[in-house]
Amino acid sequence: MSETVTIPSFAPRPKSRAARLSQLVPIAVLLPTMVATGIYIFVFVLWNIYLSVTNSSILPVYDFAGFDAYTRLWRNPRWTTGVWNLALFGVLYIVLSTVVGIFLAILMDQKVKGENLLRSIFLYPIAISFVVTGTTWQWILNPSTGLQSFVRNLGWESFEFSLITDRDTAIYAVVIAGIWHASGFVMVMVLAALRGVDTDMVKAGQIDGASMAKIYRRIILPTIWPVLISVFIILLQFAIKTFDLVLALTHGGPGISTTFPAMFVYDRLFAAGELAQGAAAAVWMLIGLVVLFLPILALNWVIRRQKGAVK
Amino acid sequence: MTAIDTIPNLDRKKPLRPSQVVGRIALYATLIVLALFVLMPLAVIILNSVRFNDDILRESFIGWPTRLTLENWGVAWGEACINASCTGVKPYFWASILMVVPATVISTAIGLINGFALTKWKMPFAGFIFVAITIGVFLPPQVVLLPWAIALGWLGLSKSLVGLSLVHIIQGTCFTTLFCRNYLINLPDDLIKAARIDGAGFFRTFWKIVVPLSPPIIIVTIIWQFTFIWNEFLFAITFSSSDFRPITAALMSLNANDTGVSEYGFGSAAVLIAAIPPLVIYFLGGRYFVRGLTQGAVK
Structure with missing residues (x-):
């Protein structure tokens, strides 16, 4: 902070009951947020959990009916396929976006001319909605209109690129669109972290004759860990919430081959009239998020402790 | 930085x-x-x-x-037909604007004043509030979708501009409060103390000291709130109807209708119209956009 501030002078006021009352002002200011957030986070989540153990179908009912909705869920192929797709997509999306992002960041860190322009180009997809991303990639990946027909028109008649219309591979179309959307974001995060690396350490390594690969592995990677953890957390929650991207790209198809848990929840709640089952599926999503988050947060905490209060 | x-x-x-x-x-x-x-x-x-x-x-x-x-x-x-009403994306574009602008401004203002109260004033349960707000940022929206739908029905706000804006303001406030808190915590306490010794109360200190020092975080927060709410789809599709529908929800219907003819030409134009506002903000405020990304994480 280099800004200098001139403090406006205020006329001194005598201490009074009003002055003491004024100490309650900040609490009063926070109160609406506390109430609203409290309802949103605790009441709503508990309410949803409660609805998941009722018999609610089209309308909510509040009589306890056990965990029937939870067990039925795992017999529903739409749900189990969705969970499997999320696991496959989540791993590929997070790992590949991170790898591509780190690769881009390392390239961008080599004193590149036009860095600002390149960064703007790589990052712009993050400003674009999943609906737009999904729609555009649907057109491009659609074999009868997009890339396949483009290459065939160039003269390569036997060219095949029809991931999106094949049950077994359509999920990779979602992965491609996801990586396109996220890798610039990873690049910017990693690049900012790289710029915070201690250059003296790097120089010392170079003087000692360490290879660039070794310097990256031994000196740079350890210092950018916290950023990688943040990236991981953000991508993980993008992955779990995956909904509009798939809806626009494949609509869950062909068949139900690219259905996702978030789509299942929406379908049960607002199309199938199975409120309890939709609520139960949402609870599983929350459980999944928490189970994956806790070890990461613990790891993050340990790393921060070791580095000694990074704030 | x-x-x-x-x-x-x-x-x-x-x-x-x-x-x-x-x-x-x-x-x-x-x-x-x-x-x-x-x-x-x-x-x-x-x-x-x-x-x-x-x-x-x-x-x-x-x-x-x-x-x-x-x-x-x-x-x-x-002119393009979306769900059998041939109005083009125009009404949906304006619906999005009507929703996004107030929701962005309100949630940013609340976030800033919350951040000030949380960092510069002794607050009971400050740590707890901070944790709750962080949870609010990461909570999967699916878990609160059904309670929101029921509650908005009770309030008589289901599938309306006000209802959807309310959802975005409450959800967005967690995000803006976290952002502003992380920024204001680095503001020197002495400034606030000096103002208090001069007899300035909460609002006066906020207005005269905090707000003039906060444009960087205000810009970052506005950019991110605008982009997020404009691009949001799940709440937009759930809490809207033919009378009021944000552009992301309308776009999905436009390009998902199976009329047999593929209208890629105006479909592309519609996609671009939906993408332009956040892209304009991105290219105008690119520096702040990047700062918002890196700030939350590096701190």
Whole structure:
């Protein structure tokens, strides 16, 4: 902070009951947020959990009916396929976006001319909605209109690129669109972290004759860990919430081959009239998020402790 | 952070060896190829928005325009049929604006004043509030979707502009409070103390000291709230109806209708209309956009 501030002078006021009352002002200011957030986070989540153990179908009912909705869920192929797709997509999306992002960041860190322009180009997809991303990639990946027909028109008649219309591979179309959307974001995060690396350490390594690969592995990677953890957390929650991207790209198809848990929840709640089952599926999503988050947060905490209060 | 342009000083200016020249060429070639790949989808839909649909169908979705037309833009804006009402995306665009602008301004203002109260005043349960707000940022929206739907029904706000805006304001406040808290916690306490000694109360201190020092975080927060709410889809589709529908929800219906004919020309224009507001903000406020990304994480 280099800004200098001139403090406006205020006329001194005598201490009074009003002055003491004024100490309650900040609490009063926070109160609406506390109430609203409290309802949103605790009441709503508990309410949803409660609805998941009722018999609610089209309308909510509040009589306890056990965990029937939870067990039925795992017999529903739409749900189990969705969970499997999320696991496959989540791993590929997070790992590949991170790898591509780190690769881009390392390239961008080599004193590149036009860095600002390149960064703007790589990052712009993050400003674009999943609906737009999904729609555009649907057109491009659609074999009868997009890339396949483009290459065939160039003269390569036997060219095949029809991931999106094949049950077994359509999920990779979602992965491609996801990586396109996220890798610039990873690049910017990693690049900012790289710029915070201690250059003296790097120089010392170079003087000692360490290879660039070794310097990256031994000196740079350890210092950018916290950023990688943040990236991981953000991508993980993008992955779990995956909904509009798939809806626009494949609509869950062909068949139900690219259905996702978030789509299942929406379908049960607002199309199938199975409120309890939709609520139960949402609870599983929350459980999944928490189970994956806790070890990461613990790891993050340990790393921060070791580095000694990074704030 | 002014470190954006300081580069690790690995080698001072020396004449490059031939192997290094090859390395530089490979470096730039890789970057340019990847940049073109990232730009490709945007370029394709921009080109398609000025091509005739017949040309797109005959040639390919990916292609250079042989003849130009601006008709697609007019059709997408004012005539295209979405769910059997042929109004184009115009009413949905304005619905999004009506929702996004107040929701962004309100949630940013609340976030800033919350951040001030949380960091510069002794607050009971401050740690607990902070944790609760952080949870609010990460909570999967599916878990609160059904309670929101029921509660908005009780309030008589289901599927309305006010209802959806309320959802975004409450959800967004968690995000803005976290952002502003992380920024204001670095503001020197002495400034606040000095103002208090001079007899300034909460609001006066906020207005005279905190707000003038906060433009960086205000801009970052506004950019992110605007982009997030504009692009949001799940709440938009759940809490809207034919009377009021944000553009992301309308776009999905436009491009998912199975009329048998594929209207890629005005479809592309409609996609671009939906993408333009956040893109304009991104290119105008790019520096702040990046700062918002990195700030939350590095701290």
